[in-house]
Amino acid sequence: MSPAANLATSIWRQLPFFIWLIALWMLLWAQFTVLSFLTGVIVAIFVTRVFRLPPVELSGRVNLWWGFIFLSEFFFSVVKGSLLVAWQVINPRQYPGMAIIAVPMVTDDDLIMTHVAVTASLIPGSLIIDTDRDRRILYLHIIGVHSAEDVERQRRSVMHWEERIVRAVGSRAQLEQMRAKVKGGAP
Numbered sequence: 001m002s003p004a005a006n007l008a009t010s011i012w013r014q015l016p017f018f019i020w021l022i023a024l025w026m027l028l029w030a031q032f033t034v035l036s037f038l039t040g041v042i043v044a045i046f047v048t049r050v051f052r053l054p055p056v057e058l059s060g061r062v063n064l065w066w067g068f069i070f071l072s073e074f075f076f077s078v079v080k081g082s083l084l085v086a087w088q089v090i091n092p093r094q095y096p097g098m099a100i101i102a103v104p105m106v107t108d109d110d111l112i113m114t115h116v117a118v119t120a121s122l123i124p125g126s127l128i129i130d131t132d133r134d135r136r137i138l139y140l141h142i143i144g145v146h147s148a149e150d151v152e153r154q155r156r157s158v159m160h161w162e163e164r165i166v167r168a169v170g171s172r173a174q175l176e177q178m179r180a181k182v183k184g185g186a187p
Contacts, residue, residue, distance in 0.1 A: 066167035081124035097145040103158040105136040107174045116162045
């Protein structure tokens with residue numbers, strides 16, 4: 001492949017990240033003007049050239065219906081988690097139990113694993129404390145645990161987020177992998 005073709009492929013793969021950097025720049029300055037766009041382009045070029053990160057491999061597949069379901073469930077879970085954590089704080093009769101759990105991921109994709117980790121951490125009551133990339137395991141600190149069933153419910157919840165994210169933005173291969181896992185039962 002010629003150097004020009006390599007450059008074109010590199011730019012095409014980095015385009016979503018590049019656009020995101022420009023949008024983030026404009027949001028940070030709270031200005032949606034031509035000048036902020038142009039300075040955003042300059043900053044994005046600088047960031048992508050100075051901080052050489054490996055290209056993010058996007059699946060190229062977005063399912064709007066499953067994205068809507070994911071966002072709806074996520075919003076509901078944030079509200080529910082906030083209320084549960086608030087109740088645990090003000091309830092003097094019961095100390096909220098805590099646990100550290102390991103949740104195995106089905107897919108072998110860093111971007112999906114990151115999305116699942118961020119989603120799980122944004123819901124009150126759980127926090128990602130470590131990841132094992134090689135074995136595809138997320139470790140979470142959770143509160144509100146009083147039994148083994150609570151631990152399993154939280155583990156299933158994180159696995160559910162992985163399924164929703166794969167259905168919304170995962171590749172076809174990841175989607176098939178997830179369907180096979182759901183059909184075969186939990187690991």
